[in-house]
Amino acid sequence: MEREMLKTIPDRDMVDELMVSTFAQRRREIVGDEPLLREIRNRWPALLQERQIRAEFEGVTAQELLPSFLDGLDALVPRLLELYKSSSKSGRCRSLGAILTSLEKDNTNERKRTAVLLGLPLYLKEDSSNVFRLCDAHYDHLDEALKGMELGLLIAYEEEQDAVPHQVFDVAVVVEESIVIHHEKSVACGVAMLMGIIYAVNLEYPSAMKYTFEFLQKVVMKIKPEQASARIHGLRNKILRYNM
Incomplete structure (x- = not known):
């Protein structure tokens, strides 16, 4: 090999x-x-090639990586956005307001997916600064952009920056301050590949976003959902109560 x-x-x-x-x-x-x-x-x-990460994930979990992630995410997007709106209006999580406002300008399915993923750690009161990081596509100091990123996504955008980028130029998966995979076509696909790498290389979830990743695993991808923590179990039940 x-x-x-x-x-x-x-x-x-x-x-x-x-x-x-x-x-x-x-x-x-x-x-x-x-x-x-x-x-x-x-x-x-x-x-650490995308093709093999997908195959390794399937061998470990008996699920296809992208379909299980994207289908699971799409089923939850409307309910999560309603939950974010309720939380923002009540003052519980005002920081979600900018994400929701950005969808008023452009609410394509892909931007809704991105909004839900970027908003999830905000809703869960977790720090995503070293896991989900946005930078200008023409930014020349890559080493500086990667600094402090042990495991996460570097999202390069073009044109003006918004809470949800209008033009995603590139999404790269980062491990130990090094780009492992890049040229992902969307934030959602990037997060899916990040989950794939975590399983393929047997990495722990970033401690600053442990509940976000637990939600992605056990609620979005339905991997060992019966082992969800009380916090994630409660969030799952709250989401399911929304009638769409």
């Missing part, structure tokens, strides 16, 4: 076969030994 990945154009079918045949060994090493990311890159150089 290492030799194949050194080629300019690796044989995709061969890499797929090698990754499938070594799945059990790889899980033992990653879960048992908890290697650093650079060690995983050296040992399993194909693993």
Whole structure:
């Protein structure tokens, strides 16, 4: 596999076969030994490609990554937006107001998805500054933009900045202040890939956003929903009470 990945154009079918045949060994090493990311890159150089992350996630959870995330998210978007509106109006979470206002200018499905994802940590009173980070697409100081990002998304936007970017230029998944995957087409797909990497490399959720990620796992993707914490269980019940 290492030799194949050194080629300019690796044989995709061969890499797929090698990754499938070594799945059990790889899980033992990653879960048992908890290697650093650079060690995983050296040992399993194909693993951090988008195609293999999706395959690894499916092998671990028996679910397809993008469909389970996007379908689950879309089913909850209307209810979550109503919850955000109620919270903003009541004064419980005024910071959600800017996100909701940005949808008045453009409320496409993709922007609603983005609004829900960027608003979730605000609603849960969590700090997303080192996990979801926005920067101008023409910003030249990439190292500075990545500083402090142990695990998250770097969202590059064009044109004027808003609470929900109007033109997303690029979404990159960041691990240990390094870009692992980029050119994701949307924030929603970026978050899905972030979840995929967490499962593939056996990472812990960022402590500053542990409830946000728990919600994504157990409510959006329905992975072990019976193990939800009391806080997330309560939020799930509150969402389901909204009649849409």
